[in-house]
Each structure stands twice: as C-alpha cells, then as structure tokens.
Amino acid sequence: MKNYTLILVAFAFLTFAKTASAQTDPAVFTGATAKLKHYDALYILNSNDEKKIKGTLRNIDNALEDVRLKGKLHVELVVFGDGVAVYMKSGAYEQALKDLQAKGVVLAQCSNTIRERKIDKADLFPFVSYVPSGNGEIIIRQYEGWAVVHP
Amino acid sequence: MKNYTLILVAFAFLTFAKTASAQTDPAVFTGATAKLKHYDALYILNSNDEKKIKGTLRNIDNALEDVRLKGKLHVELVVFGDGVAVYMKSGAYEQALKDLQAKGVVLAQCSNTIRERKIDKADLFPFVSYVPSGNGEIIIRQYEGWAVVHP
Amino acid sequence: MKNYTLILVAFAFLTFAKTASAQTDPAVFTGATAKLKHYDALYILNSNDEKKIKGTLRNIDNALEDVRLKGKLHVELVVFGDGVAVYMKSGAYEQALKDLQAKGVVLAQCSNTIRERKIDKADLFPFVSYVPSGNGEIIIRQYEGWAVVHP
Numbered sequence A, B, C: 001m002k003n004y005t006l007i008l009v010a011f012a013f014l015t016f017a018k019t020a021s022a023q024t025d026p027a028v029f030t031g032a033t034a035k036l037k038h039y040d041a042l043y044i045l046n047s048n049d050e051k052k053i054k055g056t057l058r059n060i061d062n063a064l065e066d067v068r069l070k071g072k073l074h075v076e077l078v079v080f081g082d083g084v085a086v087y088m089k090s091g092a093y094e095q096a097l098k099d100l101q102a103k104g105v106v107l108a109q110c111s112n113t114i115r116e117r118k119i120d121k122a123d124l125f126p127f128v129s130y131v132p133s134g135n136g137e138i139i140i141r142q143y144e145g146w147a148v149v150h151p
Helices: A002-024 A026-030 A050-065 A081-087 A094-102 A111-116 A134-143 B002-024 B026-030 B050-065 B081-087 B094-102 B111-116 B134-143 C002-024 C050-065 C081-087 C094-102 C111-116 C134-143
Strands: A039-045 A073-079 A106-110 A129-131 A147-149 B039-045 B073-079 B106-110 B129-131 B147-149 C039-045 C073-079 C106-110 C129-131 C147-149
Touching: A039 A050, A039 A081, A039 A134, A039 B134, A050 A073, A050 A081, A050 A094, A050 B134, A073 A081, A073 A134, A081 A106, A081 A111, A094 A106, A106 A111, A106 A134, A111 A129, A129 A134, A134 A147, A134 C039, A134 C050, A134 C147, A147 B134, B039 B050, B039 B081, B039 B134, B039 C134, B050 B073, B050 B081, B050 B094, B050 C134, B073 B081, B073 B134, B081 B106, B081 B111, B094 B106, B106 B111, B106 B134, B111 B129, B129 B134, B134 B147, B147 C134, C039 C050, C039 C134, C050 C073, C050 C081, C050 C094, C073 C081, C073 C134, C081 C106, C081 C111, C094 C106, C106 C111, C106 C134, C111 C129, C129 C134, C134 C147
Parallel strands: A039 A073, A039 A147, A073 A106, A106 A129, B039 B073, B039 B147, B073 B106, B106 B129, C039 C073, C039 C147, C073 C106, C106 C129
Antiparallel strands: none
16 A cells, blocks of 8 residues: 555656656757747847838747747847837837737837936837846846847 | 565656756756757848858858867758848859858748748759748747857 | 655655756746846857947946846856957957956957957957857857847
8 A cells, every 4th residue: 555655656756857847948858849838039129220120020920920939929029229219109110019019029128228318208108118127138038048039 | 576666766766857957958067168069059140241141151160160069069040031142042152051051050041031022942042941930940949958149 | 664765765856856957947937036146148249330339338237237137147248250349459448348347247259250360469458368269159158058148
C-alpha cells in the first residue's frame, strides 16, 4: 500500500518536472515547428520618419497575422525619442493605432522623452500608456522572456 | 525488491532534472567565458541601402569567423520590406550570398513582402527559401532561444 | 523505514527541481512587476551619425536611471563599423564616455573594424577595451542571458 503511494508521488514528480521545464523555455524541446500557446513581443519605434512609422505599424500587423502566431501573440509598442510623433494628436496615425489596439496591442510612451522635450501629455492620444523609460522597458521585457523587434 | 525499483526511479528523476536544466540555458551556469558547442543567430535585413546590405553580409561573415564562434555558429538571414533587394537576380549580391550559403547560412525571404509588392518569385535567386512573415520569424526564433542581430 | 527514506529523497527532488527552475529564468515566475537584483544589457552602436551617437549615450543613461533598474543594471557598449567614431580622440564624446564609465559602463570596440579600416589604436581613447568582433559579442551576450538594445 505504501509503495503504491510512493509510485504516485513519483508520477507527480515527473509531471511537475515536465511542467516546470515547459514554462521555462518550451521551444528548446519542441523545435522550429513548435506551436506555443502564447507569445509576447515588444516592438520599438524611435524615429519620426513616416516610412519607418508606417512600416513598424504594418510589421506589427504582419506578425499578428502570421499563421504561426495568429491568436497567440500579444504585442506592446514602446515609443521613445523622435518616435513620439506616432502618438501625437496632430499626426496621421490615429486610425492605424486604434486598429492595432483593437487587436490587443498596448501602446506605450517613454516618460523620459515627454519630460526632456517638455511635451504636454494632452497633445498625445488619450489611449496611450506611459512607462518610466523606453530603454528600461526594452531591458526588463527581455528579462521577462519577451521577444523584441526593432524594425 | 519493490523498494530497489523505487530508488532506481528516483535516480532516473535526478538525471532527468539535471539534463533538462542544462538544455534550457547552459550559459547561465557557465558564465561569460563559456564555450558552448552550438549557437544559432538570426540576422535581419529590411533595407535596400547598398551600404547597409554590404555591411550586413560582412557582419554575418565576421560573426562566423569570430574565434569564439568559429565552427559553432549557424546563421539564418531573414529579409523583409525593402531588404528584398538583396535577393533580386537583378542585384549585385549573388556571389556574396553563395559564399555565405556555402558556410551554411540559410537565406530566407518574407512571403508577405513578396505578396504585398507583387514580386515574382522567379525574379529572386532560386536558392532563397520563404517564411510566412519576416516579423513572425523574428519572434519565433527568439522564443526558440536564438540570438537576433539587426546591424 | 526504507519507505521514509524514499519520501525524504522525494522531498529533496522537489526542492532541487524548484531551485533549478528559478535559477534558469526567474522573470518567468515573477512577472512584469518583478524586481530582479541584477540586469545586464549590451548596447550597440554602428553609426557615426552625431544624432545617433548622442542618442545612444543618452539612452544608456536613461536606462541606468530608470527607477525599475537604478543600482541594478550593468551596461556594456559595443561599437563596430562606423560607430568607431565615438571612441576617436578626435571626436567630441570623451566626457560623455567618462561619465558613463564612472557609472560602470564597459566601453568595447570591435577588433575587426580596427583591422579592416587600418585604424591605429593610439587614436582611440585608452580606456576603450577590445572584443574579437562586435557581432560575435552580440550573439554571445544573448546566449549569456543579457538584454540587447540597438537604439
């Protein structure tokens, strides 16, 4: 009877060990054709070049629509430096941003940029969120296991 | 007799757990002077600027020849957006690409770019392979543990 | 008696497995509000554009001062290609570099660039250190778990 209990404990270990490994880095065990259930990606924009802005927004959409990621990808766009142009009410990107937000994309602005450039938050879209620094966000998200894309 | 079996099972666990950890991220345990047996790197090119293209191809070669990586590094070059220029038959990069391919570099093109720009695949070198989206590739490869370089 | 021993062994496993997982990637278990004790970040500079150079140096400082990272972030700046301009004695960045070095930032130069461009090391600041290749450094640091930022 006791031995049966021990065998049960053993099976519990096996299950726990597998689960722990999978949470840590499942891709290692599943290879290139892996189909994880969830991916996080941080997109970076620090340019006010119209082509770069449009390209970055389109790139995010392409990633969300990739057959390998569709329905499993969560994206945050972090903006700093000249990139702040994308969030200005005076800009031309309101609809594109709203479309991405409707797909779950978090739109984040570097607070350092706002302070250094004395930009009034009222001039940015109200649906923008703020992080202490764009650069800190890039580092922390990588430590949290996120993929980072700077097109 | 049954107890011996259980002890064997226990040892099997210990072995499994250690192996699993080591496979997940060996660098964590070996430090900066680590000499892993294998590295994977994804290079990104999304520009048609001649200097950027030549620089990226030369950078890949520099990484392959780095004394710390030589013979242990596998590279994939993923191209999207304007970067498609590097794979066009009309371009000047055939020999440089063939030299990299001879060193094992996988040359991948974003299918989205081809479709959006209505580019005929027949205009690209036949040794180019295709991925659903360049951006999806960047995210998935990071989740698979690859290093990513966007020079 | 033997069964008690086995139960002890079982508990030892559980403890070991949890410790191993935590060492591998603590962030996975602590989430976005995690406060790790230490972060490493590799910054990349491969441009001689004055705005890009100044922006990169300022970005490093912003990361070091981010409330989430202050006192816990170690940075290395790796320079290759045109970026070598930042380390030239003839340039205008000596004080900014010394300020960063005083905050613990390691200033590294790609040896390939120096050799390919026949640059005399005597023309670079004496406090610069050298790595075999900037690209190798980018790949190896990622395998060592570092965050990488290319502003």
